[in-house]
Amino acid sequence: MLELKNLFGGYGKITILNGTTFKIPEASITTVIGPNGAGKSTVFKAIFGLLNIHSGEILLNGENVVGLTPKQLINKGVTYVPQGRNVVPQLSVYHNLELGGITADDQSRVKARIEQVMDQFPMLRKFRDRKAIELSGGQQKQLEVARALLLDPKLILIDEPSIGLSPNLVAEVFRTLQALRDQGVTILMVEQNAKAALAMSDYGLVLELGQTRMHDRADVLLADPKVGHLFLGGHIEEDAPA
Amino acid sequence: MSEFIQLLLSGLSSGSIYALAAVGFTLLWQASQTINFAQGEFVMIPAFFVLALSVKLGFPVWLAMPLAIILSVLILGALFKRLIVEPMHKHGTIPLVIATIALGILLKEMVKEFYSPLGQPFPSLFPQDVFSIGGAAISIPDIANFTIAMGTIVALQLFLSRTRTGRSMQATAQNPDVAEILGVDIKRMVMYTFLINGALAAIASILITPVYLAKFSNGEVLGLVAFIAAIVGGFNQIRGALVGGLLLGVVDNFSAAYFSSEYRQALPMILLIVIILVRPQGLLGTSEGRTV
Ligand SMILES: Nc1ncnc2c1ncn2[C@@H]1O[C@H](COP(=O)(O)OP(=O)(O)OP(=O)(O)O)[C@@H](O)[C@H]1O
Numbered sequence: 283m284l285e286l287k288n289l290f291g292g293y294g295k296i297t298i299l300n301g302t303t304f305k306i307p308e309a310s311i312t313t314v315i316g317p318n319g320a321g322k323s324t325v326f327k328a329i330f331g332l333l334n335i336h337s338g339e340i341l342l343n344g345e346n347v348v349g350l351t352p353k354q355l356i357n358k359g360v361t362y363v364p365q366g367r368n369v370v371p372q373l374s375v376y377h378n379l380e381l382g383g384i385t386a387d388d389q390s391r392v393k394a395r396i397e398q399v400m401d402q403f404p405m406l407r408k409f410r411d412r413k414a415i416e417l418s419g420g421q422q423k424q425l426e427v428a429r430a431l432l433l434d435p436k437l438i439l440i441d442e443p444s445i446g447l448s449p450n451l452v453a454e455v456f457r458t459l460q461a462l463r464d465q466g467v468t469i470l471m472v473e474q475n476a477k478a479a480l481a482m483s484d485y486g487l488v489l490e491l492g493q494t495r496m497h498d499r500a501d502v503l504l505a506d507p508k509v510g511h512l513f514l515g516g517h518i519e520e521d522a523p524a
Numbered sequence: 525m526s527e528f529i530q531l532l533l534s535g536l537s538s539g540s541i542y543a544l545a546a547v548g549f550t551l552l553w554q555a556s557q558t559i560n561f562a563q564g565e566f567v568m569i570p571a572f573f574v575l576a577l578s579v580k581l582g583f584p585v586w587l588a589m590p591l592a593i594i595l596s597v598l599i600l601g602a603l604f605k606r607l608i609v610e611p612m613h614k615h616g617t618i619p620l621v622i623a624t625i626a627l628g629i630l631l632k633e634m635v636k637e638f639y640s641p642l643g644q645p646f647p648s649l650f651p652q653d654v655f656s657i658g659g660a661a662i663s664i665p666d667i668a669n670f671t672i673a674m675g676t677i678v679a680l681q682l683f684l685s686r687t688r689t690g691r692s693m694q695a696t697a698q699n700p701d702v703a704e705i706l707g708v709d710i711k712r713m714v715m716y717t718f719l720i721n722g723a724l725a726a727i728a729s730i731l732i733t734p735v736y737l738a739k740f741s742n743g744e745v746l747g748l749v750a751f752i753a754a755i756v757g758g759f760n761q762i763r764g765a766l767v768g769g770l771l772l773g774v775v776d777n778f779s780a781a782y783f784s785s786e787y788r789q790a791l792p793m794i795l796l797i798v799i800i801l802v803r804p805q806g807l808l809g810t811s812e813g814r815t816v
C-alpha cells in the first residue's frame with residue numbers, strides 16, 4: 283500500500299529524514315513511535331507532499347508520489363490530520379466539514395457525506411452552526427477526524443490524535459480508526475501515548491533520527507524491553523546521541 | 525437638528541467610501557500579510573484610467589468606468605501581486621512594506637508627469653441635486669455613494685460567507701496550513717483577494733473623485749484614512765474596517781463643521797491614538813485570530 287524507500291529530506295538545508303525506509307500493508311494500523319524530534323511528523327509531511335525531498339521514493343500502491351501536491355494526494359485517497367489544532371477557527375463546524383470535501387467535483391455527494399459523519403459524531407450535529415473555535419480541544423479534534431473522513435480516504439495519516447482528549451474520547455477515536463481499518467482503510471498514526479496506541483494497532487514502527495529502528499507486529503514491540511525503555515524517554519541504542 | 529442630519533449623512537457617505545479602501549486593505553493583510561501603503565494611490569489611479577479612456581481615447585463615460593474597473597483589477601490586482609508582492613514577500617514583511625511605499629510614490633509621480641499635475645474635473649454618475657427632508661438638505665450623490673459603497677461591501681461579505689469559494693478564501697486567510705492540507709488552492713485564493721482589492725479601489729475611486737478633482741495627490745489622505753480605519757476596526761475583519769471607515773467619515777465631517785481646518789487634519793490621528801491606547805485590538809477586533 284505505502285512504501286518509503288531510502289527517503290532523505292528536510293527543511294531548507296537541514297536534513298531530518300536520513301534514509302527512512304518502511305512498508306505498510308493495506309487495511310492495517312501502524313503506529314509510529316519515537317522520541318521527540320525523531321522526525322515522526324516530518325515523515326507525514328513528506329508523504330503528504332509538504333516537505334523538500336532530496337532523494338528516495340514514496341510509493342503509493344506502487345506509484346512514486348514524490349513531488350505531488352496535497353491536492354493530488356487527496357485525489358489519490360490520502361488524508362492527513364496534523365499534530366495540534368487544525369480547524370478554521372471562524373468557520374462553522376458544518377463549513378469546516380465542507381472543506382474536507384472541497385476538492386471533490388461532486389458536491390452533492392459531499393453534502394451527503396457530511397450528514398453521514400455527523401451521524402457518526404453526534405456532537406458535530408449538535409454544534410453544526412457553532413464556530414469551530416468555540417468547541418473544546420477534544421471536540422475540535424473530533425471535527426478534524428470527521429473532516430478527514432469526508433472523502434472516504436484509503437490512507438489516513440494521523441499525527442498524535444490523543445493529545446488533549448479525555449481517555450474516553452481517545453478510546454472513541456481508536457475505535458473509529460479500527461472500524462475504518464476493518465473496512466479496508468490503511469492507517470498510519472503517530473502516538474505519544476505509545477502503549478495504548480500499540481495495543482490497538484497491527485504494527486509498530488520505532489523512528490529515531492529520521493531512520494526506522496524497529497518495525498514489527500505491535501504485540502511483539504509491546505513485549506520488547508527495548509521499547510519499554512523508549513516509553514520511559516530513553517533511546518533504542520543506548521549510545522545514541524540525546 | 526437638520527444640520528446634524530445633513531452632516532451625519534454626508535459623513536456616512538464619504539465614510540462608506542473610506543470603508544471600501546479599508547476593507548481592501550484589511551483583506552490583503554489577512555490573506556497575505558501585505559500592508560499596502562500604496563492603497564491611497566490605488567484609489568487615486570482608477571479615476572485616471574477613466575479619464576484616459578474617456579478624455580484621451582474618446583470612450584463614452586458609461587463604458588470607460590467599467591473598463592477602468594477591469595484595468596484596476598488587472599493592474600492593481602494581478603500585476604501588483606505578480607510583480608511586487610510575490611518577489612518581495614520572500615524577503616519578509618518590511619521589504620514588502622517599503623516596496624509598497626515606493627510604488628505609491630511612483631504611481632503619484634507618474635500621474636503628475638504623464639497626465640497632469642493639475643486637478644482634473646471628473647464626471648459624476650449622479651445629478652448634483654439636493655432635496656430636503658424635514659429641513660435637512662440631502663444630496664443625491666451622498667445617498668447614491670453610500671448605497672453603492674455599502675451594497676458593494678454587503679455583496680462582498682455575502683460572497684465570502686455564502687459561497688464555497690468565499691469560504692475557501694476565509695480558510696486561506698485564517699489558517700493557510702489547514703487550507704493547504706485540505707486541498708484548497710491557496711495561491712488562487714490569495715490572488716482572488718488581490719483582484720477584489722483592485723475592484724474595491726476602483727469603485728471607491730469612481731465614487732469619491734467627483735467630490736474632489738482627479739489629482740495625483742488624492743491618495744495621500746485616502747491612504748492614511750484607509751489605514752487608520754483598518755486599525756480602528758481591528759485590522760482583522762471586514763466589519764471592523766467598515767465601522768472604522770464610517771466612523772472616520774462622520775468624525776471628519778463634524779470636525780470640518782465645528783473645528784478649524786488645522787484641527788480637522790489632526791482628528792483622524794487623534795482618533796487613532798485614542799483607539800490604540802484604549803482598545804489596542806481595535807473597536808471590533810479580537811486579540812486572537814483573524815475574522816471576516
Ligand atoms: N518547519 C520546520 N522547520 C525547521 N525544522 C523543523 C520544522 N519542523 C520540525 N523541524 C525539526 O525537525 C526535527 C523533527 O521534527 P518532527 O516534528 O518531525 O519531530 P517529531 O518526531 O514529530 O517530534 P514530536 O514528538 O515532538 O512531535 C526536529 O528537530 C524539529 O526541530
Ligand SMILES: [Mg+2]
Pocket residue numbers: 322323324365441
Ligand atoms: Mg510530531
